[in-house]
Amino acid sequence: MKNIINISILLIPMLFAYLYSKTWSIVFLIITIVGLFAVIGFLPVCRRRENIWMFFASAIVMLPINIKLIKIIVTNINKLLEIDFVLFQVTFSVLLFFVLISAEEVVFGVLTRIIWKNQYKTKK
Amino acid sequence: MDKAVCRLDFIVDEFISIENEVRKMKYPMLANYLMFYKNKDGTYRVRDALSYEEYIVEKHVYRFMRALDGKTDPHSIKTPLPKDSVDEIMNWLFQNDLLRTSRILFKEGGTVLCSFIFTKNKTSHRVIACFLNWLLLIAWPMIFIIGTYVFFCNFAKFDTDTLYRSVWIGLIVGFFVGVILHEIGHLIAGMAYGASVFEIGGSIDSYVFSSAYVLMDTGRVKKTLRRVQINAAGVEMNFLLSGVSFLASTMLFSLAGFFFGMAIINLICGFINLLLVDRLDGGNIIAALLGNDNVFDKAKEIMRNRKKRMALFQHGLTGKVAVIVYGILNIFKISLPLLALTNIMWFIGICVS
Helix, strand or coil: CHHHHHHHHHHHHHHHHHHHHHHCCHHHHHHHHHHHHHHHHHCHHHCCCHHHHHHHHHHHHCHHHHHHHHHHHHHHHHHHHCCCCHHHHHHHHHHHHHHHHHHHHHHHHHHHHHHCCCCCCCCC | CHHHHHHHHHHHHHHHHHHHHHHCCCCCEECCCEEEEECCCCCEEEEECCCCCEEEECHHHHHHHHCCECCCCHHHCCCCCCHHHHHHHHHHHHHCCCEECCCEEEECCCEEEEEEEECCCCHHHHHHHHHHHHHHHHHHHHHHHHHHHHHHHCHHHCCHHHHHCCHHHHHHHHHHHHHHHHHHHHHHHHHHCCCEEEEEEEEEECCCEEEEEEEEECCCCCCHHHHHHHHHHHHHHHHHHHHHHHHHHHHCHHHHHHHHHHHHHHHHHHHHHCCCCCCCHHHHHHHHHCCCCCHHHHHHHHHHCHHHHHHHHCCHHHHHHHHHHHHHHHHHHHHHHHHHHHHHHHHHHHHHC
């Protein structure tokens, strides 16, 4: 029951991320990011393991924004490069998804480590 | 594949002969990428920064090794060691690749390294590196954001002819300048934070992909954020160059295409380097943040070994989340093949269109 509550709390920033992807209102983006850090800081299960939880949480929470961004970028790239090839659109979309998630994980990871300096190391 | 290997052997031979001719090195030199730590019992621990192997040597052997400068005959070095053991030690050093006879190095996995500059870890160099590192940290986000913003504000002024005129030259020149600055970024950050930086050079991986490298050992850098900055400095340089190029393209209208190409290639290279793949900067950054330099090997092991996976599940919710994180890191392995596939699809798309 506790685990379900912990995971459900993560869905709150995800809701605001979905609202941002629909409305493009910067307020929702700010609430999403602040909410994400607040959830990681609030949940006792995340204590001293903030980076590993942030890695997991940011990948899920930012999904709606990433999907919307990919649609916009792929449409514009097709117009710019004048390529109408479905396989290129598919591979480029997946690659762009990996690039976006990587950049987000790095940025959120660094911010998490700046806020919570003392954490357990993962076992080698 | 055989033709590529033969051509590479020819290039390597030429490098070695040029190296010997230029340096007139008569005798073997101790490898510059070794680190020595004194033990409490008077022996020395030798760490090879290239292969990560370690050896324990006696004090007299350590002094003998340090005297191998390439100009001195090993048999004429004044040492309490018996004359018979000099040849034995030289053989041992040679077999373990602890001697250098040229600028070419062969690493496991088919990588060939060619050293361009041997760095010295002097205090004055570190002070300059500290200053440059702080400058980089402050400048790159400002210049990148301002440059991108100014470019896209003025985008309507450019016509496609102006932008595409010399974009290909900009892409090629931008790539090479970006690679050099990328490695200089790592060098500056490494020196600033006390890492042992040995050399900077070019490399060919498995006879196919060429790039540049900075050989350093970050064992002495304990703080996580410093290790992150050392790995991120290369990408920061790419984004800095991208921002500067975007700004230049709006100011120098006649060279807009060239600088646009330079900006785009560095932007792409920066983002590609951030992918969470082992040995790319993004992968190294995540490994440092998660507190395990071998996180990708661990991820592979967890996904292959059901017992270890189930053991991790027993560690509560955090254990389950860790398994998911390792799973995500394993999925990222397809990024580089996907990048190659996307390029192929783009090329086919152009031909079809």
